[in-house]
Amino acid sequence: MKAFILHFIFETKSGFRKKQQLFLNYFFPLGFFLMMGAIMPQLNPLFLDDMIPAMLIFSVMASTFLGIPDPIVNDRTSGIYRGYRVNRVPSIFLISLPVLSSVIHMLIMSTVILILSPLLFGAPFPASILPILPLLLLTVFCCAGISVLIGVISTSTRAATMLSQVFFIPSMIIGGLMIPYKMLPPSVQPFALFLPSTHSMNLFKTFMYQTEASISPAVSIAVLTGTGTAALILSLIFFRWDNRKDNS
Amino acid sequence: MTDYIIRVKNLEKNYGITKAVDGVSFNIERGKLVSILGPNGAGKTTSLECMEGILRADGGSIEINGEPLGRSRRGWTDGRVGIQLQSSALPSNLTVDEAMRLFCGYRGIPARTDLLVRFGLHEKLKTQYCNLSTGQKRRLSLALAIIHNPEILFLDEPTAGLDVQSRLELHKIIGELKAGGTTVILATHDMAEAESLSDRIIILLHGRVAAEGSPVEITATGSSLSRITVQTEKQTIAGLSMQIPEVESFHHNDDYSVLFSRDIEKTISALLKTIKREDDRLIDLRIERPSLEERFVEITNGSGQIKEVVS
Known part of the structure; x- marks a missing residue:
């Protein structure tokens, strides 16, 4: 347990030490948040109502979909996992640590968004802030789980980037961040249901602002929990210590 | 046994x-x-x-x-068992101190700072892995491989x-x-x-x-010849070396006679007898066996053919 805690602390520190991680965990979401806050309310004043959940979910997606898979592929191909293996680091630790450290980074980032959104852009403060933590944890769990799986199954960083974009780009367009689920064309709505961001937005809006749910909250919770769990189980099954085919 | x-x-x-x-x-x-x-x-x-x-x-x-x-x-x-792999690495931003504490943690033992001192890494405790020299990385890797004795x-x-x-x-x-x-x-x-x-x-x-x-x-055990370098007072060996049956070749280099022999024992014995018979005096004698590298090349025979198995 002591080793796990030490490893978790190190993994979390890496999010600050590595420039790419620091950028994806903080600077990129923050820059996007400031840009959207400055532009979107002028184009669509209703955006402010959804600004806080949309930016929270965007931060999670940037940190996980863009930030997790590449380091996993790099660590595997550069022999870091081989070194871990012979020093008896369990694979389940390597699967779970990126998820847990993402929680820490997202807690920090969420606090920044929650404070700055009303102050800088006049976004409405949530009617209830208590649900934020569990909803954030659920979103991180699902997105980080998918991201770890992408890293585990990708044989190169290029493949990892492409697979990440399969989730990231559609989530940005039809995942409820820019356009509410209800306003999507009916032909697109079924596709949006496959995206974690759709369900996260549904839950954040329902529980933080007490608005009417577009999708049953129970369904959204089940989708996020089930997807995250399935992704992590598959990650454990497909986990490889290096890129060689034979690694018993 | x-x-x-x-x-x-x-x-x-x-x-x-x-x-x-x-x-x-x-x-x-x-x-x-x-x-x-x-x-x-x-x-x-x-x-x-x-x-x-x-x-x-x-x-x-x-x-x-x-x-x-x-x-x-x-x-x-x-x-x-301790293992230092040919191609392994540590995370680039992991410090020497963190690496030691982390891997000792996984072995369930206290951090072996004594090994860092022994391997000359104690002044690099806060240095990240990416900033270590190749030699320091190898020493750290070796230290981590033996933390559990x-x-x-x-x-x-x-x-x-x-x-x-x-x-x-x-x-x-x-x-x-x-x-x-x-x-x-x-x-x-x-x-x-x-x-x-x-x-x-x-x-x-x-x-x-x-x-x-x-x-x-x-x-x-190879077929490579041993090199015997001899210096004598009267340099009588120079003219008589090729009379020793075990000597394959000979050349003179400054005041030294250089013989290539397939049997060191017989050649040395013959050399000493010759020196005594000629009333000469031995000044210097050096024997060099074929190096492992020469033997390795011989075994692999340049083209990779196995020539001989020693057991």
């Missing part, structure tokens, strides 16, 4: 249709340093990784401390790419480990390293054992 800590019998490992290791057998004595040599693709790393349990053998058996290595029991899971230490090309000074430092450390009773299995391309450090040498070629023995045994 010899105390073998590792027994490898008919080890086989295939990559697709390629036989990387093809029926390799050898035993490793406790407390000895054994080098595994061979050209690229000879099966050194594959054999090592099978012994470490990283790769699963397709045939044969491996016993460590008398217990068979299998799927349920692997080398690296054994607390008595393993009985058996696998080293895969530990000095590859190091400068002379770093190489010597690492040799000193390896020598100390051996002196402390650790059995060391070293895979290397460096003949001088193998010759100076090893108790035994195993030369692999095309996945098979091409030669095995002590460095002296390996170098002595």
Whole structure:
């Protein structure tokens, strides 16, 4: 347990030490948040109502979909996992640590968004802030789980980037961040249901602002929990210590 | 009775249709340093990784401390085994101190800062891995491999790419480990390293054992000629050397006569008789056996043909 805690602390520190991680965990979401806050309310004043959940979910997606898979592929191909293996680091630790450290980074980032959104852009403060933590944890769990799986199954960083974009780009367009689920064309709505961001937005809006749910909250919770769990189980099954085919 | 800590019998490992290791057998004595040599693709790393349990053998058996290595029991899971891999790394931003605490944590032991002092890394505690020199990285890697005082230490090309000074430092450390009773299995391309450090040498070629023995045994059994350099007061040897049947060739270099002999004992005996008979006086005599490198080249024969098996 002591080793796990030490490893978790190190993994979390890496999010600050590595420039790419620091950028994806903080600077990129923050820059996007400031840009959207400055532009979107002028184009669509209703955006402010959804600004806080949309930016929270965007931060999670940037940190996980863009930030997790590449380091996993790099660590595997550069022999870091081989070194871990012979020093008896369990694979389940390597699967779970990126998820847990993402929680820490997202807690920090969420606090920044929650404070700055009303102050800088006049976004409405949530009617209830208590649900934020569990909803954030659920979103991180699902997105980080998918991201770890992408890293585990990708044989190169290029493949990892492409697979990440399969989730990231559609989530940005039809995942409820820019356009509410209800306003999507009916032909697109079924596709949006496959995206974690759709369900996260549904839950954040329902529980933080007490608005009417577009999708049953129970369904959204089940989708996020089930997807995250399935992704992590598959990650454990497909986990490889290096890129060689034979690694018993 | 010899105390073998590792027994490898008919080890086989295939990559697709390629036989990387093809029926390799050898035993490793406790407390000895054994080098595994061979050209690229000879099966050194594959054999090592099978012994470490990283790769699963397709045939044969491996016993460590008398217990068979299998799927349920692997080398690296054994607390008595330490491994330094050929191609492994640490996260670039992990500091020396963090690496030591982390891996000691996984072994369930307190941080071995004494090893960092011993390996000259105590002044680099807060230095990130990416900022260490190649030599420092290797020393850290070696320190991490022995944090739990393993009985058996696998080293895969530990000095590859190091400068002379770093190489010597690492040799000193390896020598100390051996002196402390650790059995060391070293895979290397460096003949001088193998010759100076090893108790035994195993030369692999095309996945098979091409030669095995002590460095002296390996170098002595080849067809390479030994070089004998002689200086005498009257230089009588110069004219009479070729009369010694065992001398294959001769040349004169400054005041020295240089003879290439296929039998050192008979040649020296004949030389001394000649010097006495001619009423000459011996000033200097040097004997040089063929180096391991020469013997290695001979075994692999340039084209990779196995010429002889020593056992």
